[in-house]
Amino acid sequence: MLHNGTNATVLHSSKSSQSDLSAAMKSSEATEKLFLQIVWDWLREWQILRSPFFPVLFSLTVYLSCCLPYIFLDLLCSRLILIRHFRIQPQNQVTWTKAWRCLCKCLHNHVCFILPLSVVHWYWRPVVCPPLAPEMQSVIQDVLVCLLLFDTQYFLWHLLHHKVPWLYRFFHKEHHLYTATFSLTAEHTGVWEMLSLGFFAKLNPMLLGCHPLTEMLFFVTNIYLSVEAHSGYEFPWSPHRLVPFGLYGGARYHHLHHFKVKVNYAPYFTHWDRLFYTLQEDDIEDIK
Numbered sequence: 001m002l003h004n005g006t007n008a009t010v011l012h013s014s015k016s017s018q019s020d021l022s023a024a025m026k027s028s029e030a031t032e033k034l035f036l037q038i039v040w041d042w043l044r045e046w047q048i049l050r051s052p053f054f055p056v057l058f059s060l061t062v063y064l065s066c067c068l069p070y071i072f073l074d075l076l077c078s079r080l081i082l083i084r085h086f087r088i089q090p091q092n093q094v095t096w097t098k099a100w101r102c103l104c105k106c107l108h109n110h111v112c113f114i115l116p117l118s119v120v121h122w123y124w125r126p127v128v129c130p131p132l133a134p135e136m137q138s139v140i141q142d143v144l145v146c147l148l149l150f151d152t153q154y155f156l157w158h159l160l161h162h163k164v165p166w167l168y169r170f171f172h173k174e175h176h177l178y179t180a181t182f183s184l185t186a187e188h189t190g191v192w193e194m195l196s197l198g199f200f201a202k203l204n205p206m207l208l209g210c211h212p213l214t215e216m217l218f219f220v221t222n223i224y225l226s227v228e229a230h231s232g233y234e235f236p237w238s239p240h241r242l243v244p245f246g247l248y249g250g251a252r253y254h255h256l257h258h259f260k261v262k263v264n265y266a267p268y269f270t271h272w273d274r275l276f277y278t279l280q281e282d283d284i285e286d287i288k
């Protein structure tokens with residue numbers, strides 16, 4: 001009897017803890033949903049979101065905002081040993097001439113090519129802002145899938161443009177002007193490379209039917225990761241240290257691509273370079 005009573009108590013307490021857990025999960029899902037809805041409602045009120053100039057302004061603002069902290073570190077690098085310690089090639093200083101050249105290239109590409117294409121895209125496919133925000137889980141999944149697809153497309157594009165000499169000479173060599181990367185080198189590319197990468201970045205959210213908020217978050221993540229990969233800094237909190245099992249390359253690997261040229265073709269993850277035997281990870285200390 002006592003035994004049965006204990007069982008009933010255990011059963012009751014397990015049922016109540018299960019219902020507590022599901023209630024807590026529902027309430028956390030509701031909080032996430034509410035948070036995204038508040039963000040989305042706030043963004044939808046921006047008239048500029050529907051403007052033909054939004055994509056170019058958004059791309060430029062996010063890119064320069066991602067570069068700014070690294071530019072600040074580059075300025076301090078010659079004065080502070082602590083910052084030099086985290087720079088992958090500390091002997092290679094970032095000069096104003098180099099930074100200005102990259103900035104001019106980026107502005108030229110945005111004004112002459114991304115701006116007219118944004119207007120054409122806006123006319124062809126006007127921005128539609130649905131009233132409901134996406135679910136947090138679908139946002140995370142879609143951003144991750146978009147990144148993996150972009151990584152694959154860029155890996156193939158990049159490999160092809162290194163294997164075929166005339167493709168390298170006419171379309172990709174410009175990105176290899178600097179053997180020691182710094183944040184602003186991320187968008188120091190020729191027109192064909194910039195348009196190809198822009199096309200891949202735009203195509204994937206369209207293929208997956210992503211919500212506009214998810215698409216914006218993917219763009220921000222993609223631009224940040226591209227700047228980080230070119231930053232030339234390796235911090236304890238850099239993405240390649242946070243992602244387990246060496247699945248992510250980031251600054252440590254992409255820096256080596258600019259230095260040695262024929263290794264590490266994937267922009268972010270390491271699986272494609274592993275499969276194609278083009279991954280190099282061991283002698284980064286040699287370049288210091």
Ligand SMILES: [Zn+2]
Pocket residue numbers: 158162172176257
């Ligand atoms: Zn390359």
Ligand SMILES: [Zn+2]
Pocket residue numbers: 175186230254258
């Ligand atoms: Zn690069």
